[in-house]
Every structure is written in structure tokens, then in C-alpha cells.
Amino acid sequence: MTKEELRRKVQLELSRRRQRAITLAEDNKAIAYHKIPRLLVLDNLSIDIGIQLARLGAAGGHLEEREEQKRLLDEVAKERRALLVEANFAPDFLEPRYTCPNCKDFGRTPQGICSCVTLLTQKLRRDEINAxxxxxxxxxxxxxxxxxxxxxxxxxxxxxxxxxxxxxxxxxxxxxxxxxxxxxxxxxxxxxxxxxxxxxxxxxxxxxxxxxxxxxxxxxxxxxxxxxxxxxxxxxxxxxxxxxxxxxxxxxxxxxxxxxxxxxxxxxxxxxxxxxxxxxxxxxxxxxxxxxxxxxxxxxxxxxxxxxxxxxxxxxxxx
Ligand SMILES: [Zn+2]
CATH class of the missing domain: 3.40.50.300 (P-loop containing nucleotide triphosphate hydrolases)
Incomplete structure (x- = not known):
């Protein structure tokens, strides 16, 4: 396996991991929405507030109004967590569970290449030799x-x-x-x-x-x-x-x-x-x-x- 082939394999595996985490989170969302219909309302509300905040931010000023929107967002998040726990879901049930939370399976952090890439590269090399x-x-x-x-x-x-x-x-x-x-x-x-x-x-x-x-x-x-x-x-x-x-x-x-x-x-x-x-x-x-x-x-x-x-x-x- 050349360095280039190895690099491609690493990228492919990273994107597989990312996809798997996201698909699982989507599946879990469907399960949770079905069981707790109010979640969908709250999630849509979060999106609306997010858009509102972005607008206020772009316009500059409106400090008070922005604080109010942030408070609302916190409240929505709190209710969301409480609903999940009440229905016996883990609080992070709807979050994608990345293999490497550090880089969210992108292989990069602001500091550079993530350590999971090194580990994955070594593993692929090992698998190749052991194969x-x-x-x-x-x-x-x-x-x-x-x-x-x-x-x-x-x-x-x-x-x-x-x-x-x-x-x-x-x-x-x-x-x-x-x-x-x-x-x-x-x-x-x-x-x-x-x-x-x-x-x-x-x-x-x-x-x-x-x-x-x-x-x-x-x-x-x-x-x-x-x-x-x-x-x-x-x-x-x-x-x-x-x-x-x-x-x-x-x-x-x-x-x-x-x-x-x-x-x-x-x-x-x-x-x-x-x-x-x-x-x-x-x-x-x-x-x-x-x-x-x-x-x-x-x-x-x-x-x-x-x-x-x-x-x-x-x-x-x-x-
Ligand atoms: Zn990583």
C-alpha cells in the first residue's frame, strides 16, 4: 500500500465513521420524536431562535434583545434534556456519537491533524501486514x-x-x-x-x-x-x-x-x-x-x- 493509497483509505474510513454517527443520530431522532412529539416543536424553536440571533448579531447592537434570545435558547435546551431523561433516554441520545469526539471524525482539529488519524493509519498498516x-x-x-x-x-x-x-x-x-x-x-x-x-x-x-x-x-x-x-x-x-x-x-x-x-x-x-x-x-x-x-x-x-x-x-x- 503506497502512502497515497493509505491516505485515501484513512479518509474513507473517517467519512464512514462520520456517516455512521450521523445516521445513528438521525435514527435516534426519529425514535425520540415519535415518543415525545414536543421535541420536534422545541427543535424547530431552537432553529428559529438561532436564525433570530444571527440576524440580531449581523445588525449589531440589540444587546438586550440578544440576551433575551439566548435565555430562551437555554430554556429550550433545558426542557429538551428534561423530556429526554423523563422518557428514559440518555441526555445525549440525539447527539451523533463520533468515534473520535475530539475531531468529530473529521481527522482535523484547530491544532492540526488529530491523533486518531495516526492511530487509524497504524491500524491499517497492521491489518495489511497481518492479512x-x-x-x-x-x-x-x-x-x-x-x-x-x-x-x-x-x-x-x-x-x-x-x-x-x-x-x-x-x-x-x-x-x-x-x-x-x-x-x-x-x-x-x-x-x-x-x-x-x-x-x-x-x-x-x-x-x-x-x-x-x-x-x-x-x-x-x-x-x-x-x-x-x-x-x-x-x-x-x-x-x-x-x-x-x-x-x-x-x-x-x-x-x-x-x-x-x-x-x-x-x-x-x-x-x-x-x-x-x-x-x-x-x-x-x-x-x-x-x-x-x-x-x-x-x-x-x-x-x-x-x-x-x-x-x-x-x-x-x-x-
Ligand atoms: Zn480525531
């Missing part, structure tokens, strides 16, 4: 421990089943207790043993709590960024702004200087902002991580993450 991935397909409910062997793995002194039971519990707890200052996670283990599934399950729980979650696969996102450097700036901005970023399958991208500096930027900036990131990777060895991404990145990554070691055999190869 490439099936964020809602994986859940803790369809994560089966039956794929993991019960025999003790001599290398670890624990069975894959036991280890994964623990990891699953920790992931569930992480999702349940998620807040913007949650720790980073590093889910590591061999290919095909459920890292992405667990990361997506956390994503889907955290999304339900209305946090901004961005999920990207390392391979795809670094490829996309290098294909279109102008777009890359927007992507990075979105990754940095997410409440929770999931960088899946770190180590599958083609690594080069660009990837290393971009990854460093992401790791470092999110650490500085104290925003959690979940990394999944099949790089199970610190030396390999350092060799691939430099010491600067690997020490930051490993120093800032809770490490979850996944065990098991490739689920996709199991009958």
Missing part, C-alpha cells in the same frame, strides 16, 4: 501434546511430552498475563515442533484483549522490505509500534548487511521502548546465532528474552 498470515488459525485448544513422545530424551533428561507440557503452560500464562511491558520470549527448537503454532496461539489470545499484535515471518518480511525500500520504512514503523511483535522463524531469511542492521534496529528500538517481542527460531546454539547476526545482536536478544526450549520430532513428518 498475509492466518493469525486466527492457531489456538492453544488445537495444540496437541500427543505429538510429543513420552520417552525420556537422554540428551535432556526429560521427555518431549513433559517439556512441551511445561512450555505450553508457560505460553498460556504469558498470553493470559500479557501487558505492554511483558518480557520478550525466545522459542527455540528444531523445525516443525510447534514454535509457530505456540506463537500464533499467544497472538490470538493477546489480540482478543485488544492489543496491537503484528505477526511476521522473518523470511517474508525481510524479503518484502528489500524488494521495496520505500515501503520498508512503513513496515519497520509498524513493527516498532506494535504492542506485541512476533518475529517468526528467525534464521530462515537470507542474511546480509541490510538484514543485520534492520534486525538490530528492531531488537534495539523495541527493547528501548520496553515493548515485547516473541522470536521463534530453529537456531538452538548461541554460537550459531552470533555467527549469523553478530555478537551485538545475539547478546541483546538472548540477554532480553525468556528462553523456552521446545523438544520433539517434526510434527509434519508424523503420520
Amino acid at each position: 498475509r498470515f492466518p493469525l486466527s488459525m492457531c489456538s492453544f485448544e488445537n495444540f496437541s501434546l500427543l505429538h510429543y513422545k513420552e520417552e525420556i530424551d537422554p540428551a535432556f533428561g526429560i521427555s518431549a511430552r513433559e517439556q512441551m507440557t511445561e512450555v505450553l503452560e508457560r505460553c498460556k500464562r504469558y498470553a493470559a498475563e500479557f501487558r505492554k511491558s511483558s518480557p520478550n520470549l525466545y522459542l527455540f527448537g528444531e523445525t516443525g515442533i510447534g514454535k509457530t503454532h505456540l506463537a500464533l496461539s499467544i497472538a490470538s489470545e493477546v489480540l482478543k484483549k485488544q492489543f496491537n499484535v503484528v505477526y511476521v515471518s522473518s523470511q517474508n518480511i525481510f524479503f518484502a522490505m528489500q524488494q521495496d525500500r520505500a515501503e520498508a520504512a512503513n513496515i519497520i514503523e509498524t513493527l516498532l509500534a506494535a504492542d506485541l511483535l512476533i518475529l517468526d522463524d528467525l534464521g530462515t531469511e537470507l542474511v546480509n548487511a541490510y538484514v543485520i542492521s534492520t534486525l538490530y534496529n528492531i531488537v534495539d528500538t523495541r527493547m528501548g521502548r520496553k515493548r515485547p517481542t516473541i522470536y521463534t527460531t530453529n537456531i538452538i546454539d548461541e554460537a550459531l546465532l552470533t555467527a549469523r547476526y553478530t555478537e551485538k545482536i545475539s547478546s541483546r536478544l538472548l540477554g532480553s528474552c525468556e528462553m523456552y526450549r521446545l523438544l520433539g520430532d517434526d510434527i509434519r513428518l508424523q503420520a
Whole structure:
């Protein structure tokens, strides 16, 4: 999505919001007029007084007369409110309920662009990135421990089943207790043993709590960024702004200087902002991580993450 397309989408969404608020207010007006016929009389009276006031104002002077009209207007408003309350409507039942009362969904205030435009822009960017991935397909409910062997793995002194039971519990707890200052996670283990599934399950729980979650696969996102450097700036901005970023399958991208500096930027900036990131990777060895991404990145990554070691055999190869 180019900047221009994004700008148009933002404007379209703003006008939709405005229209929705106004239509709803019109509907409510029809309901209220039906129930309280006197309201229509009062509303017409307000309009008349408004016109009268404008005339007096334009002519200049007539101070006393203007004060009298303003007093009348106040009285009409008071009666109107009382009638609404008496009929069990909220006092603001007839007012348009804008998504952003600050700019009435126009996207502008006298001070300039409204903050809701920034939020909406970020949301559209996020939706665009997340649309490439099936964020809602994986859940803790369809994560089966039956794929993991019960025999003790001599290398670890624990069975894959036991280890994964623990990891699953920790992931569930992480999702349940998620807040913007949650720790980073590093889910590591061999290919095909459920890292992405667990990361997506956390994503889907955290999304339900209305946090901004961005999920990207390392391979795809670094490829996309290098294909279109102008777009890359927007992507990075979105990754940095997410409440929770999931960088899946770190180590599958083609690594080069660009990837290393971009990854460093992401790791470092999110650490500085104290925003959690979940990394999944099949790089199970610190030396390999350092060799691939430099010491600067690997020490930051490993120093800032809770490490979850996944065990098991490739689920996709199991009958
Ligand atoms: Zn606004």
C-alpha cells in the first residue's frame, strides 16, 4: 500500500465513521420524536431562535434583545434534556456519537491533524501486514501434546511430552498475563515442533484483549522490505509500534548487511521502548546465532528474552 493509497483509505474510513454517527443520530431522532412529539416543536424553536440571533448579531447592537434570545435558547435546551431523561433516554441520545469526539471524525482539529488519524493509519498498516498470515488459525485448544513422545530424551533428561507440557503452560500464562511491558520470549527448537503454532496461539489470545499484535515471518518480511525500500520504512514503523511483535522463524531469511542492521534496529528500538517481542527460531546454539547476526545482536536478544526450549520430532513428518 503506497502512502497515497493509505491516505485515501484513512479518509474513507473517517467519512464512514462520520456517516455512521450521523445516521445513528438521525435514527435516534426519529425514535425520540415519535415518543415525545414536543421535541420536534422545541427543535424547530431552537432553529428559529438561532436564525433570530444571527440576524440580531449581523445588525449589531440589540444587546438586550440578544440576551433575551439566548435565555430562551437555554430554556429550550433545558426542557429538551428534561423530556429526554423523563422518557428514559440518555441526555445525549440525539447527539451523533463520533468515534473520535475530539475531531468529530473529521481527522482535523484547530491544532492540526488529530491523533486518531495516526492511530487509524497504524491500524491499517497492521491489518495489511497481518492479512498475509492466518493469525486466527492457531489456538492453544488445537495444540496437541500427543505429538510429543513420552520417552525420556537422554540428551535432556526429560521427555518431549513433559517439556512441551511445561512450555505450553508457560505460553498460556504469558498470553493470559500479557501487558505492554511483558518480557520478550525466545522459542527455540528444531523445525516443525510447534514454535509457530505456540506463537500464533499467544497472538490470538493477546489480540482478543485488544492489543496491537503484528505477526511476521522473518523470511517474508525481510524479503518484502528489500524488494521495496520505500515501503520498508512503513513496515519497520509498524513493527516498532506494535504492542506485541512476533518475529517468526528467525534464521530462515537470507542474511546480509541490510538484514543485520534492520534486525538490530528492531531488537534495539523495541527493547528501548520496553515493548515485547516473541522470536521463534530453529537456531538452538548461541554460537550459531552470533555467527549469523553478530555478537551485538545475539547478546541483546538472548540477554532480553525468556528462553523456552521446545523438544520433539517434526510434527509434519508424523503420520
Ligand atoms: Zn480525531
